[in-house]
Amino acid sequence: MARIEMPETPEGFPLAAESPRPAGAGSQSKIPSLLFLVLVAAALFRIVTAAIDRGTRDEGGGLVRWTAGESAAATARASGKPILYDFTAEWCGPCKMLDANGWSDPEVAALVNASYVPARVVDRMREEGKNPAWIDELQRRYGVGAFPTLVIAGPDGKAIAVAQGFAGKPNLVEFLRGPLRKADSPAPPNGNPP
């Protein structure tokens, strides 16, 4: 019968059979690299969703091709079209409804793009405590006290129609078509809500 040789330590004791190695403090405390990969993936997801959101918000006015608010008057004078000002604010819920159900509607957008010089004027009072001077001036001129407020003004800047709030697409279309039907007869300010 073959004799099994047991390895011996220098002191002459046989080495113990190797037991399942318990994880030492070092390996127990090790943080799996997978965790950091998940963190990186979450950061990427965060960035991508923010970019998507920003893209959507930039389109904010849906399908309407907005002109910069400051230069709208000059563009209107050059084109002879009336200006459509959309006085809005980031925090304003009805403004988002107007974006989603009004400016994102192809029929509304086609009407606005064809007949008006559309300009969005975003109020920053709540976020920054003040507005740029041109926004203050426009709000004062058209007596804007709530959001959304839509103002249709002639190329000369004179108000043709003003409406507050958003009461659905049919009313909005009616509001937008009104001044076009009687371009020469200015409607009184504070007309029906769009």
Next chain:
Amino acid sequence: MIRRFVRQKFGSAGLVVALAVLGLVQLLSLAAQGAAGGFAMAGWAIFVIAAGSVSKDISSGALQMILSRPIRRTQYLFGRYFGVLLSYAQFLLLTSVLSFLFVHLVVLRTARGAAADFSTAGLAVGAGQAFLTGALQAAILLLFSTFLPGIADLLGLLLVYLVLNLPQFSQAPWLRTAGERARENMLPSVEWARVLRGDGALGAATGRFVFALTVYLVLAAIVFSRRELPYGQD
């Protein structure tokens, strides 16, 4: 680890009684307000389930026993977290099913139309909303539980809410803006009802939520893996 947590939690009579009371109140609330507005009590259940999930094991010395086995600390930690989520899901499922039965077998038969807005889909969305909101709160509690004793993690969470909500009452616009940004990123609020119906799942709010949740869990893992553990003391 998950099973151990669930056994440990539901083995405690006080906790079971607390959850039963919360469940009963939620059941009545669901019956009264309908599926959409009846999950407010669930927020309290996550506090009851998740509070002190790690710190109690540390102070009792149970953690040292657990870590004598060849498992990583992160395995233990995430076991606790998923144990919290599983317990919470069980709570939500049980109260939802009981509420559904209660409303359809009792309320609607005795007072027809009393809970007309009580639909299965609405109930599922409400429960999902409560679960996801609870998942973030549980992650924050887990982080605090890794270094605060007892149920001080609850106080930590309360403090976070307080500190992040105070700036909105300030007169200084920059402070209000800073507070809003901090709140958006640290306690992101997502319109889960909308997202769960498939609208805006890839919105910025969802991104902020996923990132914040991951950061809390990774931070908890880092803190817990680095800390020295005391033996049988708090």
